[in-house]
Amino acid sequence: MINSNFCIILLFENESMSNCIKDISHTSAFSHLTNTETNILERNKTTITYKKNEYIIKQGTFANNILFIKKGLAKLFIEGNQKRIILTIKMADNFLGLSSLYYDKKLYLYSASVLEDCEIDLYDKQAFKHVLSQNVDFANEMIKFLNHNSARIYSRLLCVTEKNARGKVADMILCLANNIFGCFEFTIPLSRQELAEFAGLSMENTIRILKEFENDKLIKLKGKDFKIINPEMLERISEYG
Amino acid sequence: MINSNFCIILLFENESMSNCIKDISHTSAFSHLTNTETNILERNKTTITYKKNEYIIKQGTFANNILFIKKGLAKLFIEGNQKRIILTIKMADNFLGLSSLYYDKKLYLYSASVLEDCEIDLYDKQAFKHVLSQNVDFANEMIKFLNHNSARIYSRLLCVTEKNARGKVADMILCLANNIFGCFEFTIPLSRQELAEFAGLSMENTIRILKEFENDKLIKLKGKDFKIINPEMLERISEYG
DNA sequence: CTATAATATTGATTTAAATCAATAAAAATT
DNA sequence: AATTTTTATTGATTTAAATCAATATTATAG
Numbered sequence: 001m002i003n004s005n006f007c008i009i010l011l012f013e014n015e016s017m018s019n020c021i022k023d024i025s026h027t028s029a030f031s032h033l034t035n036t037e038t039n040i041l042e043r044n045k046t047t048i049t050y051k052k053n054e055y056i057i058k059q060g061t062f063a064n065n066i067l068f069i070k071k072g073l074a075k076l077f078i079e080g081n082q083k084r085i086i087l088t089i090k091m092a093d094n095f096l097g098l099s100s101l102y103y104d105k106k107l108y109l110y111s112a113s114v115l116e117d118c119e120i121d122l123y124d125k126q127a128f129k130h131v132l133s134q135n136v137d138f139a140n141e142m143i144k145f146l147n148h149n150s151a152r153i154y155s156r157l158l159c160v161t162e163k164n165a166r167g168k169v170a171d172m173i174l175c176l177a178n179n180i181f182g183c184f185e186f187t188i189p190l191s192r193q194e195l196a197e198f199a200g201l202s203m204e205n206t207i208r209i210l211k212e213f214e215n216d217k218l219i220k221l222k223g224k225d226f227k228i229i230n231p232e233m234l235e236r237i238s239e240y241g
Numbered sequence: 242m243i244n245s246n247f248c249i250i251l252l253f254e255n256e257s258m259s260n261c262i263k264d265i266s267h268t269s270a271f272s273h274l275t276n277t278e279t280n281i282l283e284r285n286k287t288t289i290t291y292k293k294n295e296y297i298i299k300q301g302t303f304a305n306n307i308l309f310i311k312k313g314l315a316k317l318f319i320e321g322n323q324k325r326i327i328l329t330i331k332m333a334d335n336f337l338g339l340s341s342l343y344y345d346k347k348l349y350l351y352s353a354s355v356l357e358d359c360e361i362d363l364y365d366k367q368a369f370k371h372v373l374s375q376n377v378d379f380a381n382e383m384i385k386f387l388n389h390n391s392a393r394i395y396s397r398l399l400c401v402t403e404k405n406a407r408g409k410v411a412d413m414i415l416c417l418a419n420n421i422f423g424c425f426e427f428t429i430p431l432s433r434q435e436l437a438e439f440a441g442l443s444m445e446n447t448i449r450i451l452k453e454f455e456n457d458k459l460i461k462l463k464g465k466d467f468k469i470i471n472p473e474m475l476e477r478i479s480e481y482g
Numbered sequence: 483c484t485a486t487a488a489t490a491t492t493g494a495t496t497t498a499a500a501t502c503a504a505t506a507a508a509a510a511t512t
Numbered sequence: 513a514a515t516t517t518t519t520a521t522t523g524a525t526t527t528a529a530a531t532c533a534a535t536a537t538t539a540t541a542g
Contacts, residue, residue: 024345078395081480083403087395099392102385104265109395132381139380140373144343146387151340153394154319154328154350160401161441162324165499192520200402202500207521223508223520240322406529433490443530448491464490464538 020175021152032137044127057112063100065122072118086198115189169209170237184228261416262393273378285368291359298353304341306363313359327439356430410450411478425469
C-alpha cells in the first residue's frame with residue numbers, strides 16, 4: 001500500500017512555487033515535554049491503525065481526541081450539504097484535530113480519511129489540554145502549528161475565489177509536487193473525483209484540463225502516475241492563465 | 242461616524258443561523274495576566290487612532306505588532322493578484338494579527354482597514370511573545386481565539402465553494418445581522434463593491450440579487466440601510482436555493 | 483450651487499464551467 | 513476468464529455568473 005515511486009527530479013527550495021504552503025513537522029513539540037508530561041500523554045494514548053478509505057475524523061462529531069499521524073497518508077476535507085472540498089493531504093509527523101482543541105463547540109471542524117494505511121496515536125483531549133495548561137513551550141508550539149494551518153487556509157481561500165479552472169488544476173499539481181511529495185514525479189492515491197474535490201472543480205472539467213496540460217506537454221499522466229515536465233509554465237498558469 | 246441605528250428586532254440565540262460564526266470577545270485574555278505581565282504589555286504598547294479607509298494591517302508586510310481593537314470597526318481581507326476577498330468584519334475587543342504570532346515567515350497573512358474610526362492598541366510582538374512564553378493561561382486563550390478563527394475560515398471556504406450566488410448573498414446578510422450587528426436592522430458601512438467582495442461575487446451580480454431579495458420581500462434596502470423581513474427564507478436560500 | 487467625480491443600477495452579451503449523456507477503461511467479484 | 517460494477521473519459525448542451533456598456537444617482541470639490 002505504501003507509495004513506492006522514486007524521486008528522480010529533485011526540487012529546489014523555491015518559496016514562490018505555487019500558493020500551497022508546505023507542511024511542517026510537528027514532532028518538535030514533544031521535545032519540550034518533561035518526563036512527567038510525556039508519561040501523562042503516554043498513559044492517555046492509544047495507537048490505532050486505519051485502513052485505506054476509513055474515516056479517522058468525522059466532521060461534526062465530538063472532538064475527544066488529538067491525533068498524531070505516525071505513518072501513512074490522510075486527506076482532510078470539509079463536507080458540505082452538496083459538495084466536499086479537500087483541504088490538504090497530511091502525512092506522518094503531523095497532528096490532526098488541533099483546531100478543535102479549545103473551540104467552544106467541541107466538534108471536529110473537518111473530516112479526515114485514509115489514503116495510505118495509517119498508524120495514528122490518539123491522545124485523550126483532556127490529558128492533552130492538561131499538559132498544555134502546564135507547559136508553555138508546548139502550548140507555543142501548538143500556536144505555531146495552528147498559525148501555519150491558518151496560513152494554508154487563507155491561501156486556499158484566495159485560490160478558490162480568484163483562480164480560474166486551469167489555475168486551480170495547475171496549483172493543485174504544484175502543491176502535490178512541492179509540498180506533499182516533494183518531487184516532480186509521483187503516484188497519487190486519489191481518484192479523479194478526489195482530485196476534483198482538491199481543485200474545487202467538477203470531475204469532468206478537472207480531467208479535461210489535465211488532458212490539456214498533457215497535450216501542451218506540461219505534464220505526463222498515466223492513470224495515477226504524474227510527471228511534471230514544465231513546472232515554470234504550470235507556475236505561470238497557476239497565477240492566472 | 243459611529244453607527245447609531247437602533248436594534249428594533251431582537252435576535253434569538255439561534256446556533257443554526259447561517260454558516261457565519263459569531264465573534265467572541267478577546268478581553269478575557271487580559272484577566273489571566275499578573276501585574277508584572279500587564280506592565281510589560283503596557284510599556285510595549287502604543288495606542289493609535291485610525292480614520293475611515295486607512296490601512297491598519299497590510300498583508301505581506303512584516304508582522305511586528307499584535308493589535309487590539311478598542312473602538313471602531315475594521316474589515317479583514319485577503320488581497321490577491323486580481324481580486325480581494327473580505328474575510329470578516331472585526332469590532333471592538335478583538336485581537337488582530339494573532340495568526341502571525343508564530344508563523345515562520347513573520348508576515349501578516351491578511352490586510353485590515355477601517356470601516357468606522359478605530360482606536361487600536363499596538364503591542365510589540367516580541368513583548369507579547371515574551372508574556373506568552375511565561376503565562377500558559379494567556380497562551381491557551383490565544384489558542385482559543387485562533388481556533389475560533391479557524392472555524393470561521395473553514396465555514397467560509399465551504400460557503401465560497403458550494404453556495405450559488407443567491408446563497409452567498411443570503412449568507413452574507415444573515416452573517417451581518419447575526420454576528421456583526423446582532424440585529425435585523427442595520428446600516429452597513431460597506432460600499433456595493435465591498436459587499437461584493439464579502440459575498441465573493443461581482444458587484445453587478447450582488448446588486449441584482451439584493452434587488453431580487455427586495456422584490457421578494459425578504460429584505461428592505463435603502464442605500465446602506467438594511468432591514469431583514471424574512472430571515473427564515475434567507476436561511477433557506479443560504480443553504481442552497 | 484454647480485460641476486465633476488465616484489458609486490450604484492440596469493440591461494445586453496459573453497464565457498467559463500457545470501451538467502447531462504454516452505462510452506470506454508479499469509477494477510472487483512463470481 | 514467472464515461478468516458486473518465502478519471509475520474515467522469525451523462530447524454536446526445548458527446555465528449561472530462575469531463582463532461589457534450605458535445610464536442614473538449620490539457624493540465631493542470648487
